[in-house]
Amino acid sequence: MTNFAPYFINMYVSYSKIPVVILILAVALGFVTTGCDNEEVPEGILPKEQLTNIMIDFYLSESRLNGYSISKDSARKLFIPYEDSVLMKYGVSDSALQKTYQYYFDHPIELEKIYEVVIDSLSLRERKAVTSERTAK
Numbered sequence: 001m002t003n004f005a006p007y008f009i010n011m012y013v014s015y016s017k018i019p020v021v022i023l024i025l026a027v028a029l030g031f032v033t034t035g036c037d038n039e040e041v042p043e044g045i046l047p048k049e050q051l052t053n054i055m056i057d058f059y060l061s062e063s064r065l066n067g068y069s070i071s072k073d074s075a076r077k078l079f080i081p082y083e084d085s086v087l088m089k090y091g092v093s094d095s096a097l098q099k100t101y102q103y104y105f106d107h108p109i110e111l112e113k114i115y116e117v118v119i120d121s122l123s124l125r126e127r128k129a130v131t132s133e134r135t136a137k
Contacts, residue, residue, distance in 0.1 A: 046100040048114055050090060054097070055118050057086040060125075 041047075046054070061082035065075045087094060104111040 042103065044096060044099055045103045046092060046096060048110070048117075050092070051100055051104070052114050052117050052121075054086060054090055054092065055114070056121050057089070058083065059118065059122060061086065 061079065065078055065082070068075070068078075070078070087097065104114065
């Protein structure tokens with residue numbers, strides 16, 4: 001594999017007045033930031049698919065609670081058993097979920113991909129529910 005970096009650095013430096021040190025630092029920073037994309041998920045972090053399914057179940061549970069005319073405080077208290085049952089369903093501890101949330105909050109591009117799947121799945125479920133309601137009438 002040919003390394004084109006020296007060629008581009010020499011070409012760029014000869015046409016600009018930027019000190020070579022700053023240019024080298026900028027190139028190094030570029031390599032460091034692009035290298036972060038290949039970072040492996042640490043041990044103890046839930047796989048994307050499992051987190052996606054848990055989030056879908058949480059949103060569905062929350063939707064069920066929103067159907068009741070109750071205060072937000074009461075809804076939060078009622079949501080705790082739903083949350084516990086979802087975590088039990090997937091065999092996940094609260095601490096593992098919190099650690100996973102923190103990891104993905106620190107990696108927003110990956111979190112955005114997860115949310116895209118969650119939104120697509122919930123939208124599809126909604127369309128199916130509306131379609132089945134219309135055919136039932």
